[in-house]
Amino acid sequence: MTPAALPAITVRGLTKRYEDFSIGAQDISFDIATGTCAALVGPPGSGKSTVAGILLGLLPPTAGSVTLAGGRSSSAVGAVLAPRGLHPRRTVRDHLRVYAAAAGCPDSRVRAVLETTGLTDRAGTVPDDLTPGEQTRAALATALLPDPRLLVLDDPVAGMQLGELSWLQGFLRNHTRRGGTVLFTAPSLVTALPIADYLVVLSNGSVAYQGSPARLRRRNPDRLVVASSSSIAIATALAARGFTDAVIRPDEQLAVADATEDDIVAAARAADVRLHRIVPDRIHPDRVLASLTRAAAPRPVGPGMPPPASLPYGVAR
Incomplete structure (x- = not known):
């Protein structure tokens, strides 16, 4: 060296x-x-x-x-x-x-x-x-x-x-x-x-x-929070399309990383799931620090x- x-x-x-x-x-x-x-x-x-x-x-x-x-x-x-x-x-x-x-x-x-x-x-x-x-x-x-x-x-x-x-x-x-x-x-x-x-x-x-910082960011990505008639069905449809980083929150909403809103809409349509709303969940850096x-x-x-x-x-x- x-x-x-x-x-x-x-x-x-x-x-x-x-x-x-x-x-x-x-x-x-x-x-x-x-x-x-x-x-x-x-x-x-x-x-x-x-x-x-x-x-x-x-x-x-x-x-x-x-x-x-x-x-x-x-x-x-x-x-x-x-x-x-x-x-x-x-x-x-x-x-x-x-x-x-x-x-x-x-x-x-x-x-x-x-x-x-x-x-x-x-x-x-x-x-x-x-x-x-x-x-x-x-x-x-x-x-x-x-x-x-x-x-x-x-x-x-x-x-x-x-x-x-x-x-x-x-x-x-x-x-x-x-x-x-x-x-x-x-x-x-x-x-x-x-x-x-x-x-x-x-x-x-x-x-x-x-x-x-990039690796820390990848471990704590921004997400889209999805309220729907079936979080499990959307998560399964997203996984079939390669979007596997999806978590069902305690409030039963689905928090999805990497996928776009269009990806989620397409997955919901394929799974015959009704969407109520999709809301961005931006991860503040100091929220990561607190975790x-x-x-x-x-x-x-x-x-x-x-x-x-x-x-x-x-x-x-």
Whole structure:
């Protein structure tokens, strides 16, 4: 296997237990290929931030391993954490100059990342005067200073307006086209699907699904819901025509995938069944997420609970 073909992230049996408290992650394994934009998706308490923290070396795992193709240096990995880690009294430009100096980057990189993130006109602004989306872009500009190939972003779409979301999607696509890799967390499939090439869905610290968005969609297709005089007869007629994904719901209506309305009408005519109505049932992405995950209990906090592992202003080591 050539270095370019190696996974950018390899996670095996990752487990995080807090003494006398909850489990943050349980036997999690996945690979993220180089050049992929991957999403770690799940409701609050599912383990997303725990996994991201372990990937960045901010939390020690109880068991398991994490391998990053380029290591954890700031030149290899750029991180955007929550909170965003902006100095409250420094302008965006001064904040970036401090971190550029710490990373050994020239001032030209400050100008470059301001332009890349669309913040050139906001460079003289302090964080309190930025929108939440601009704060995220400023944190991303900080992460981009050493030009890392791997980006780990904690809920980057939080607070972003529609135009900013479109910008972020374009930026992440360009980053992966250049051979970079992205892993971002998201509480919702609605926000993840327009960006992600690969999904890892977490529920209570365990993997509930991993694979492509297309495969998840095939497993949860939109359906047509058919009310008729005989759901069984229509299902049998549809199966004879090759449409086998049909389910009789508790209300006795038939939910059919893949077939068109014309297909259903033809099957009903052939089976001599009277149709009452055909209604589309669009599967909302977060309805799929709810079916994959379970409500997680809030993680307890107490004297034995280690505080969240972060550095000043939220910048990873």
